[in-house]
């Protein structure tokens with residue numbers, strides 16, 4: 090099967106002030122000195138998107154948002170439209186992160202609408218799915234994640250640049266990771282659901298793994314079948330840690 094170039098994306102979540110841009114600069118400087126064959130992106134808080142895009146201008150590290158609204162504009166106080174992220178210099182946007190699904194009640198339909206909004210603004214959506222610990226312990230991980238893929242991917246993704254990120258909720262920020270066999274099983278199911286949903290258009294987009302990826306476990310996770318990259322939280326905040334993951338890919 091044709092594989093797309095791996096994507097290693099960092100999610101800074103609600104961390105980072107303007108001083109943190111020095112980490113993005115250090116990351117880009119290292120990649121300039123010693124380039125890699127993977128795509129690299131950083132998704133800082135919305136307040137830093139424009140500054141980071143400016144800091145990294147002309148470099149290989151792309152900037153992304155962490156969320157966008159479903160609508161292009163309007164009376165949605167505090168929200169950010171995909172076109173605003175694009176205008177600030179973003180090229181990607183994470184949608185449907187489990188922290189948004191759990192903390193803000195986002196449904197698969199909301200996530201699908203956000204992915205559509207991202208595409209309309211010319212952004213590459215990274216669409217997140219993942220089961221809770223209870224769902225895994227009940228033996229429902231594959232069924233839950235497959236249903237999330239079917240419900241969260243708009244058919245308009247076919248032929249567009251996008252990625253899906255499999256992030257088991259119980260592995261995010263906990264230091265816990267699934268076994269490599271569990272990752273392989275779910276990624277295969279995600280691919281099958283992508284193809285069921287999008288036909289041929291679901292065959293090549295990368296499926297990222299996310300959840301406690303660090304320099305010490307990145308190589309073995311990124312070598313699993315159908316793991317097309319990583320979505321990295323905590324370990325993306327420091328250039329040195331993030332580089333350890335990028336260089337393991």
Ligand code: PEP
Nearest residue numbers: 261262299300301322323
């Ligand atoms: C995330 O929030 O997307 C994530 C994967 O976090 P961490 O790497 O810290 O587990």
